[in-house]
Amino acid sequence: MSDATDLPAPQGSPMDGPAIAARGLGKRFGDLVAVKGIDLDVPRGSFFGLVGPNGAGKTTTLSMVTGLLRPDAGQAFVLGRDVWADPVAAKRLLGVLPDGLKVFDRLTGLQLITYAGLLRGLPRELASERAAELVAALGLADAQGKLVVDYSAGMTKKVTLASALVHGPRVLVLDEPFEAVDPISAATIRRILSGYVESGGTVVLSSHVMDLVERTCTHVAVISDGVVLETGELDAVRGRQSLEERFVDLVGGSTEVVGLSWLRTSSD
Ligand SMILES: Nc1ncnc2c1ncn2[C@@H]1O[C@H](COP(=O)(O)OP(=O)(O)OP(=O)(O)O)[C@@H](O)[C@H]1O
Numbered sequence: 001m002s003d004a005t006d007l008p009a010p011q012g013s014p015m016d017g018p019a020i021a022a023r024g025l026g027k028r029f030g031d032l033v034a035v036k037g038i039d040l041d042v043p044r045g046s047f048f049g050l051v052g053p054n055g056a057g058k059t060t061t062l063s064m065v066t067g068l069l070r071p072d073a074g075q076a077f078v079l080g081r082d083v084w085a086d087p088v089a090a091k092r093l094l095g096v097l098p099d100g101l102k103v104f105d106r107l108t109g110l111q112l113i114t115y116a117g118l119l120r121g122l123p124r125e126l127a128s129e130r131a132a133e134l135v136a137a138l139g140l141a142d143a144q145g146k147l148v149v150d151y152s153a154g155m156t157k158k159v160t161l162a163s164a165l166v167h168g169p170r171v172l173v174l175d176e177p178f179e180a181v182d183p184i185s186a187a188t189i190r191r192i193l194s195g196y197v198e199s200g201g202t203v204v205l206s207s208h209v210m211d212l213v214e215r216t217c218t219h220v221a222v223i224s225d226g227v228v229l230e231t232g233e234l235d236a237v238r239g240r241q242s243l244e245e246r247f248v249d250l251v252g253g254s255t256e257v258v259g260l261s262w263l264r265t266s267s268d
Contacts, residue, residue, distance in 0.1 A: 024074035095169030109143030
């Protein structure tokens with residue numbers, strides 16, 4: 001894996017430059033090179049979709065960018081702060097919804113969100129106030145009394161998303177925020193996130209749902225096999241195609257099914 005990178009490190013004051021910058025980020029798991037020197041700029045105020053097939057390296061990349069997984073090579077910056085050299089400053093600016101997050105699930109939803117706010121240094125009253133607002137906005141009617149351990153997958157996703165939002169971060173990094181979420185809740189989440197972007201925040205999310213990315217995101221990066229195949233404004237990346245068609249073209253996958261004749265009930 002090389003440290004070579006096409007893009008220079010973000011220059012100037014943290015007040016300009018991208019919201020998130022990756023420079024030559026690389027990660028190896030044993031013999032597998034999961035991320036191969038990724039360079040990426042997420043513009044400030046963008047709604048940025050990271051798409052790629054299963055195993056492309058999306059979660060690994062987002063984990064390195066948010067300070068959850070140490071890279072073998074390269075650097076990551078949040079609003080100009082080096083995530084690994086200055087983690088406290090970088091993480092203060094971030095709200096993160098990681099993949100497969102383990103939570104304190106013997107708390108109620110309301111308690112969990114309040115706790116996340118307290119951990120982020122909010123005064124108790126403000127943390128409680130915001131937790132109640134988030135619970136109402138996300139339609140978590142059961143959040144008051146029910147323990148998170150008894151939540152459905154979609155409810156758990158919403159409560160962890162609320163926990164990522166409670167301190168009012170400048171940049172949000174969300175790994176599969178719509179996974180397991182019903183369409184009404186997904187529309188609510190999209191509205192909340194769009195409002196956040198309109199007010200100057202930046203959202204980076206990974207998703208497999210091309211239609212949703214196409215309707216929501218301003219920018220996109222297609223990653224496959226640990227490299228960025230294409231990145232830029234959504235319209236520039238998809239051209240005259242749908243994002244899904246462009247994705248299949250770039251990734252080169254086949255949707256044809258070979259074999260499995262035994263699974264066709266008509267073959268009885
Ligand atoms: N902790 C780990 N140990 C070993 N291999 C890992 C580990 N984490 C990820 N990998 C491997 O690294 C590659 C990239 O995985 P990653 O989870 O980043 O992909 P992804 O694009 O998020 O996939 P998906 O869309 O399926 O969630 C995969 O081949 C995966 O098996």
